[in-house]
Amino acid sequence: MLILLPIVSSVSLLAVFLILKPDWTWRLVLLRVSALLSVYMVITNEILSLFQALTRTSLSILWSLPILFSLILLRNRIPELRRTFQSLIKLPQSWSERSLLLIILSVCLITAFVAKMSPPNTWDSLNTHMSRVAHWAQENSLRPYATGIEKQLYYPPFPGIAILQSYVLAGGDIWANFAQWIAMLLSAVGVSYLASLFGLRNTTQWFVATFVLTLPLGIAQASSTMTDYLVALWIVIVAIESVRLTLNSSLPESIFFISVATGLAINTKPTSFAYLLPFGVYVSIQLLKRLPFTRFVLAGLVCITILGMINAGYFSRNLALYKNPLGPSTGIAIHSNEILDWRVVISNTVRNASLHAWSPIQIIRSATYRAIIELHDFMELSVTDPRTSVHDTFAIRPPSTDEKKSGNFFHAIIILGVLILLGLKNQKKNKPIWIYALTVLSTFLVLSTAYKFSIFGSRYHLAFFVLSAPVVGVGLDKYSSNFFLTLLGLFLFFSSWNWFVSIDQRPIWPKQEGGVSLMESTRQDLYFPIVPYYRERYQEMTDLISKNSCDSVGVFLGGAGAEYPIWPYMGAPREGLQIQWIVEGAPSAKYFDPSFEPCAVICDITCPKDWQTVRNLPLSYEKSEFRLYLR
16 A cells, blocks of 8 residues: 555645646646656655665655655645646547547556566666666665666666555555556656647647657557656657747746756756757857846756766765766777767767668568668768677668667658658748757767667657657647547557557567467466567576575576576565675676575576586576576
């Protein structure tokens, strides 16, 4: 029941702001309250972390305080609150809007079902995102610990902090996927609000939300513990506040929430910088137009102060360990382009766009591939140049339901068509829309310029597709009927059906006979849906450890090893269990507890084959690349 505390806190604060700020509208209230609660969560968790007090009790108190605060403020305003909520609960009147609402509800229910039924099982979650959540819960702190996977320490903490709340309060990972699911829902609300700012009709606003909710890549991420939908949410809020500045809204409010959303984006993922830069330029120009220079500088100082407050813990830990607020320079260099010229911009932009060109027709894929190769030959630049590419392969692949490789083919075609339409219709007369569209386009260019091309890079584009939805709405609003928008929404829903029911990592209906299914498999089986023999090895090793009544487990895995499943297989989180890395030579090795004496050590190919003992523990199990040393 403790898991209800964050939900009740959110609803109670939403009620407070609906009463106190009636001019904000419910969508703006929902987004701003989400940002405020997220900042509250980050800062209070960082403070509790200093005292190793991130416990179930402290988090329960933490999430009870907003409820108490709301009750005090609303104690004499219950009738007003009732009238406010009654005015919000209105079903759309037209059949088009009701049809689009039905699509939206269907998407939300299906993705929520998948998120609830499946444990976190994306490989990045198994070796990084969820592993650090388990360590934080064990240590009751966000402080660094010894690990063989340094990403667990230097990655921005917000996604993990968000998951930590439910992990501790619910006693496990059953709600871990819902941080991204909530971000999806709020992003859809945000783009529909943007559409309203641009003066689009109600049906178009419903369609814009449908456009976002039917993104195949978004559907895959909405039921996982990846981080890209969280990035999209914060950038959407930055975009909303930027547009409100253009429309002469309240300067202090917009500057404050731009700063808050920017701080949260930085605290979520480094790729957010590619989106923040164009909007930073956009906002700076707007402020320079409306403020004297001294007040402009003051606004900048306020923004920097808020960013610093949100990221103080994150930056200070990385500075102490890696001498860099963003982490080790080697980790940054791996993904940063090593050369910057016009060829790189064209090459990476075209290749990034090709990640969404997964036509099911082989001839089209082949023609696209040949065109990209010929373009690179003309530029005298290799399509797999290691200075601009993370991987040494390039291909135009058929449609993929792997969440790390999913693309948005039909949505990309619609965006391209609408941009051409807007160009032909000379939308420069509608200045806010045109400036917004150019800013969104520039985010894709900056992303392509700053970061190397990756075959898994489509997920970095999720925020771009979400931000593009209002632009699509603008292009279709004047030239499409309600009937057409409804048909297009239905088409996008059914074109994304495979991602609803057959995501590789979390299929309701597996594509291959005998595959793992959410409907038929246990939760433990679903940690390794694609590599089942890993499941067998982890289960066998942890069963042996449990039979020997061992609660102190050492981990000795490679940098890409799946650490996290060891935790739920050992019954974590629970009292008495200690899981720690045995690592030497890594920057985090100095945090190893010398008093830790494991009674078992789980090892993979990282351990030399001639090791017969580890920490005076004999080799007790060996299969494939896994070994267990057990007392």
